[in-house]
Amino acid sequence: MSRSLGLEPEEEMDDWEEGEEIVEMDIDGEEEEDEDDMDFLDCIVSNAFRVDENDSLSYEALAQKKREAAFLRQKGDIGPSRNISEDDVFGANFEDILEEMTGRKRKRRKREKMTATKGRKKGQTAKRDPAIVKKIGEGNFHLAIGNYSEAIKILKEVVQIEPRIPECHHILALVYEAIGEREKAMNCHIITALVSPKDAALWKRLVQLSTEQGFQGQSRYCLKKAVTADPEDIDLRLKLAKLHIDLGDYLKAAKLCHKIIELCPSNVEVCQMAAEMYMRCGQVERAIDILENYLFNFLSENGLIIVSLLMSLHIKNESYVKALEVFELVCSGISSKNEIPLYLKVKAGVCHAYLGNMKESEFILESLWKEPLEDNGSLVLEAANLFFKLGLYELALKYYFLLEGSQGTSYDNKAFLELHISKCYLSLNEHKKAIPFYYKALSIMKNDVDARISLSLILVQEERIDEAITLLSPPLDKESINNDISTNAKPWWLDGRIKLKLARIYYNKSMLEEFVDTIFSPVCETLRMENMNGKISIKKRLTIPILSKRARLLDDPPGSILCGVKPIGLRHVGQRKCFQREEKREERKVRALENGFELSNDDLEEESDPENLPEKPFPKLLNDEEHYCLILDLCKALFHLQRYWDALEIINNVLYASTKTMSRDKKEELRTLRSQIAYCATDPKHGYEFVRSIVMRHPNSLAAWNCYYEVISRLGFHHSKHAKFMQKCTKDTQLSKCVPPMIIQGHQFTLNSTHQDAAKKYLRAYKLQPNNPLINLCCGTALINLALGFRLKNKHLTLIQGMGFLFQYLRICNESQEALYNIARAFQHVGLVTLAVSYYEKVLEMEVDDYPIPKLLVPKSQQPMVPGYCNLRREAAFNLHLIYMKSGSVDLARHILKTYCTI
Numbered sequence: 065m066s067r068s069l070g071l072e073p074e075e076e077m078d079d080w081e082e083g084e085e086i087v088e089m090d091i092d093g094e095e096e097e098d099e100d101d102m103d104f105l106d107c108i109v110s111n112a113f114r115v116d117e118n119d120s121l122s123y124e125a126l127a128q129k130k131r132e133a134a135f136l137r138q139k140g141d142i143g144p145s146r147n148i149s150e151d152d153v154f155g156a157n158f159e160d161i162l163e164e165m166t167g168r169k170r171k172r173r174k175r176e177k178m179t180a181t182k183g184r185k186k187g188q189t190a191k192r193d194p195a196i197v198k199k200i201g202e203g204n205f206h207l208a209i210g211n212y213s214e215a216i217k218i219l220k221e222v223v224q225i226e227p228r229i230p231e232c233h234h235i236l237a238l239v240y241e242a243i244g245e246r247e248k249a250m251n252c253h254i255i256t257a258l259v260s261p262k263d264a265a266l267w268k269r270l271v272q273l274s275t276e277q278g279f280q281g282q283s284r285y286c287l288k289k290a291v292t293a294d295p296e297d298i299d300l301r302l303k304l305a306k307l308h309i310d311l312g313d314y315l316k317a318a319k320l321c322h323k324i325i326e327l328c329p330s331n332v333e334v335c336q337m338a339a340e341m342y343m344r345c346g347q348v349e350r351a352i353d354i355l356e357n358y359l360f361n362f363l364s365e366n367g368l369i370i371v372s373l374l375m376s377l378h379i380k381n382e383s384y385v386k387a388l389e390v391f392e393l394v395c396s397g398i399s400s401k402n403e404i405p406l407y408l409k410v411k412a413g414v415c416h417a418y419l420g421n422m423k424e425s426e427f428i429l430e431s432l433w434k435e436p437l438e439d440n441g442s443l444v445l446e447a448a449n450l451f452f453k454l455g456l457y458e459l460a461l462k463y464y465f466l467l468e469g470s471q472g473t474s475y476d477n478k479a480f481l482e483l484h485i486s487k488c489y490l491s492l493n494e495h496k497k498a499i500p501f502y503y504k505a506l507s508i509m510k511n512d513v514d515a516r517i518s519l520s521l522i523l524v525q526e527e528r529i530d531e532a533i534t535l536l537s538p539p540l541d542k543e544s545i546n547n548d549i550s551t552n553a554k555p556w557w558l559d560g561r562i563k564l565k566l567a568r569i570y571y572n573k574s575m576l577e578e579f580v581d582t583i584f585s586p587v588c589e590t591l592r593m594e595n596m597n598g599k600i601s602i603k604k605r606l607t608i609p610i611l612s613k614r615a616r617l618l619d620d621p622p623g624s625i626l627c628g629v630k631p632i633g634l635r636h637v638g639q640r641k642c643f644q645r646e647e648k649r650e651e652r653k654v655r656a657l658e659n660g661f662e663l664s665n666d667d668l669e670e671e672s673d674p675e676n677l678p679e680k681p682f683p684k685l686l687n688d689e690e691h692y693c694l695i696l697d698l699c700k701a702l703f704h705l706q707r708y709w710d711a712l713e714i715i716n717n718v719l720y721a722s723t724k725t726m727s728r729d730k731k732e733e734l735r736t737l738r739s740q741i742a743y744c745a746t747d748p749k750h751g752y753e754f755v756r757s758i759v760m761r762h763p764n765s766l767a768a769w770n771c772y773y774e775v776i777s778r779l780g781f782h783h784s785k786h787a788k789f790m791q792k793c794t795k796d797t798q799l800s801k802c803v804p805p806m807i808i809q810g811h812q813f814t815l816n817s818t819h820q821d822a823a824k825k826y827l828r829a830y831k832l833q834p835n836n837p838l839i840n841l842c843c844g845t846a847l848i849n850l851a852l853g854f855r856l857k858n859k860h861l862t863l864i865q866g867m868g869f870l871f872q873y874l875r876i877c878n879e880s881q882e883a884l885y886n887i888a889r890a891f892q893h894v895g896l897v898t899l900a901v902s903y904y905e906k907v908l909e910m911e912v913d914d915y916p917i918p919k920l921l922v923p924k925s926q927q928p929m930v931p932g933y934c935n936l937r938r939e940a941a942f943n944l945h946l947i948y949m950k951s952g953s954v955d956l957a958r959h960i961l962k963t964y965c966t967i
Contacts, residue, residue, distance in 0.1 A: 196226055200235070207239050215239050230259040234266075246277065257289065264294035271303070283307060298324055302334065305341075314344040325354065330362040332370060339373055352377055359390065368394070368405055375411045384415040391415075406435060410443045414450050426459075433466070441467060441477075448484070457488040464488070479508035483515055495522050511556045517565050529573060536566040560586060560681040564694065576701045583698055584710070586681035591717035593680050686722040692730060699737055708745040712738060712754070735761070743771045752779060756789060759804075769804035776808075803829045803839070810842060819850040837876045841886060844869035848890055863894065881910045885936045889943065897947050904947075907940035908964065938965050 199222050206215035219236045222229065237252030250273055257266040267290035274283040287304040294300060301324050308317035321338030324331065335358045342351035355374040363371070371394050378387035391412045395404060413428035429447050432440060448463035464485050468478075482505035489498035502519040506512065516535060523532035538557040556562060563586050570579035685691045695718055702711035715738045719731060739758040755772040762768045776786050790809055793799040806829040813822035823846040829839050847866030851859045870887055877883040888903030914934045941964035948957035 192226075192229075196222055196229070200229070200232055203232070203235055203239075207235060207242070210242075212239050212243050228259055230256045230263075230266075233259065246273075249273075250277070257286070261289065262293050264290050264297065264300075267293055268300070280307065280311060284311070296327070298328055298331075301327075305337065309337075309341070314341045317341045318345060318347075318350075322354070329358070332358075335370055336373060339370075339377070343377070348377060348381060359393070363394070368408065372405075372407055372411065375408070375415075379411065379414060379418075382418075384418045387415045388412060388419075406431060406440055407443055410446055413447065417450055417454060432463075445477075452484065452488065455491075457491050461485060461488050479505045479512075482508070486518075490522070495526060498522060499526075511554075513556055513559045513561055516556060517561060520565055520569075524569065529569065533566065533569060536562055536569070558681075560590075560683070563681065564691075567694070571697055571701070576704060580698065580701050580705065580707075583694065584702075587685070587695070587698060587714065588717075590680045590682045590685045591714065591721055594686060594721035595717060686718070686725055692726075696733075696737070699734075699741070703737075703741055703744070708741050711741050712745075715741075739768070739771050743774055752776070752783070752785060756785075763799055763802045763804075766804065769808070773804075773808055773811075801832060803832055803836070807839070807842065810846065814846065814849070819846050819853065822846045823850055835876060837873050837883075840869050840873035840876065844873060844890070848894060852894070866890075881907055881912050881936055884910070885940055888940065892943060892947065897951070901944065901947060904940045904944040908937055908944070910937075911935070941965050 199218050203215045203219040203222070206212070206218065216236065216239055219232055219239070222232045223236070226232075233252045233256040237249045237256060240246075240249035240252060250270075253266065253270050253273060257263065257270055260266060267286050270286040271283055271290060274280075274286055284304065284307050287300060287307060291297070291300050291304060301320055305317045305320040305324070308314070308320065318338055318341035321334050321341060324334045325338060328334070335354055338354050339351040342348070342354070352374065355370055355377070358370050359374060371390060375387040375390055378384070378390065391408060394408065409428050409431055413425045416422075416425035416428065432444050432447060444463055444467055448460050448467070451457070451460035451463065464481055468481050468485070482501045486498040486501035486505065489495070489501070499519065499522060502515060502522070505515055506519065509515065520532045520535050523529075523535065536557075538555075563582055567579050567583040570576075570582060682691060685695070695714065699711045699714055702708070702714070715734050718726075719734060722731075735754070735758055738754045742752070742754045752775055755768070755775045759765070759768045759772050776783065779786070790805060793802065793805040799805060806825045810822045810825035810829070813819070813825065823843065826839060826843045826846050829836075830843055833839055844866045847862050847869065850856060851862040851866060856862060867890070870890055874883040874887055884903050884907050888900045888907065891897070891900035891903065912935045941960050945957040945960045945965075948954070948960065
């Protein structure tokens with residue numbers, strides 16, 4: 065229980081300080097100098113020859129003193145104390161310079177007549193106070209009899225008196241272990257090991273305790289100390305290497321294994337481990353060197369696993385010739401070819417197959433048919449996968465069928481074989497033969513999404529659409545649904561790829577309602593999660609080495625700082641993070657306004673941690689061309705089903721979530737579709753913002769302004785946002801020269817019967833586009849309506865100006881039927897019926913063809929349009945009959961109605 069009371073010296077002196085003077089005595093008893101005893105390597109290692117400025121000055125002074133003494137002796141002023149050497153003449157000798165540089169004297173030897181002492185003179189062991197030794201013994205005695213409190217009390221007194229006695233800390237650690245205080249026991253063991261760092265048993269005990277408590281960082285530190293204390297212990301180095309593997313430090317583990325190989329080069333396990341670690345680090349060449357060194361020096365029948373690993377590395381590097389050379393070397397080293405393991409033969413057959421020697425490969429692999437499949441199933445599977453990879457599907461089927469017929473094949477491998485057999489048939493363009501094997505695989509692996517999608521593609525190609533829909537639809541049996549939900553795995557029918565494929569089948573079959581029901585919910589959920597992720601500030605992903613290092617530090621307790629493992633220090637960056645959050649809030653606000661909608665303060669608040677969010681149904685919804693087409697098709701289907709608000713909501717979420725990822729053309733296409741949907745929506749409140757954003761981006765587009773005018777006509781010109789927008793168009797430098805908002809304002813004033821303001825807007829537009837027929841028509845009608853008012857003094861002049869605009873309109877339109885009808889209607893409105901009759905008669909004489917009405921993306925009604933909507937003869941005949949009736953020509957009026965207005 066108690067340990068030795070001898071205290072070892074803690075610090076080691078270097079060679080010059082701890083080495084005592086070695087003296088050798090000759091026969092006469094005189095001292096003899098040994099100049100060859102000087103070790104220059106020790107001087108180089110300890111930088112003994114490094115000279116600074118002060119040292120050079122002292123050397124020069126010493127040399128000058130020697131020269132003066134030699135000069136005086138030559139004159140006879142001073143008698144020589146000893147024989148003058150050549151060094152005394154020229155300056156200091158080598159011993160003086162060495163003593164001045166290093167501060168140490170040269171080693172000497174004294175030879176005695178009979179015996180010679182070698183090594184350092186042993187110092188005496190430090191004697192301890194007998195009272196302390198007695199107290200330690202008492203503490204040990206109390207530990208033995210189970211009186212732990214008294215033992216702790218006595219040992220603490222010893223520690224206060226002399227804290228550098230390792231036995232005291234060791235006994236105290238045993239006491240704490242006995243009473244169950246592991247943390248205190250651990251700290252005492254650590255102090256004991258630090259006081260006696262050369263005691264490997266203490267460090268091994270610390271490794272065991274740290275491993276039991278799960279402190280990996282501390283275990284690694286103690287293992288390093290144990291290896292330093294006992295460098296010849298291979299098991300310690302192997303434990304340290306395995307600990308590095310558990311922590312993910314594969315390069316350090318590989319280097320440790322390399323050192324173990326230097327100590328014990330014939331260890332198969334360590335060679336294999338070193339090669340695998342170098343492979344994980346990407347240093348395949350070093351792994352090959354280790355394996356080849358073992359192969360050429362220590363190969364035996366027990367180390368054939370090294371040969372297999374070396375051949376695998378050569379095959380991975382596509383060095384098939386080298387792999388075959390290794391195989392031939394093994395064959396020559398083994399007495400009989402029958403003793404060559406089958407797994408080495410399979411690898412040799414693989415190499416021959418890659419080199420194109422198919423006959424040799426098939427000859428070698430034929431041995432698989434002679435061996436029992438229960439023990440060599442993996443080798444048969446390796447051969448089958450080889451032929452599949454090389455495109456030899458018929459040979460691959462041969463080996464796959466061999467495994468399929470085996471009773472020893474496991475349940476999971478059975479499904480794997482069925483899938484590979486079906487893939488072979490697909491590669492051979494035999495789709496009908498592949499379908500049954502897909503069904504067999506799905507009966508085993510019901511949640512295999514890839515196999516289910518592949519089978520659905522084959523069924524669609526074979527025009528078995530209903531069967532493909534049934535395959536991708538959720539099961540109708542409630543028991544199977546409950547069984548799938550009860551398992552931890554996600555049910556296959558909830559996978560986004562399944563829903564996407566099923567929706568595509570519905571869309572291609574023009575089943576729009578089923579298409580929307582299948583895909584609408586997952587798309588909305590994905591967009592909601594994308595927008596939520598945009599509100600969360602996700603930190604930059606750290607590298608694996610940094611994460612591993614932090615995990616090791618977090619695993620250790622605060623007390624492990626005694627072993628050099630410090631806890632992680634956190635920096636206070638609250639102000640900087642707060643500033644970054646405010647910047648991101650403002651950025652989201654601007655981005656939302658650019659897309660045509662506003663965000664509330666609740667929407668700008670940060671959400672929960674993104675790691676806690678569920679998985680997105682469509683992870684690549686905003687980054688993939690296929691998914692973008694899916695969004696367009698979904699919005700068009702919703703538009704066709706008159707679910708306008710759902711379509712607008714999807715477009716808004718897509719534009720908000722993909723501000724930085726989607727191209728401009730795609731965004732413009734979505735905005736145009738949004739405006740068209742808002743144009744047809746029954747409630748124009750939601751569509752106003754969208755059409756306004758469209759005209760702001762395209763102020764010169766007549767189609768955009770027509771859409772805006774349609775929405776604002778249904779919403780009402782008294783809408784507050786419309787008035788503000790029109791005022792902005794008047795003040796804005798870019799929009800102030802835009803004609804459509806002037807015409808819209810003129811129409812608004814005309815509806816309010818403020819013809820003077822309407823004329824101002826129309827005339828301002830006329831200055832910009834004088835040859836526009838619509839602007840000339842509007843100017844003429846506004847001036848005529850103004851002339852018919854009561855407050856105007858120069859009515860006739862205004863009337864003539866209005867008619868002048870109308871006749872200019874008639875000239876621009878080349879006297880078309882529409883222009884003639886508008887002239888006649890203006891004459892009728894001001895009371896010039898004679899002129900109106902003549903223009904109405906011209907209208908009746910003209911025949912105009914119908915032109916197609918512009919349609920939106922999806923027409924509202926599928927009924928055919930009534931022909932004749934472009935011809936104005938019936939309108940002109942009706943107005944003409946009113947003039948005839950008012951003048952008393954009833955028969956003429958009846959004739960006009962009967963001729964032109966009878967169906």
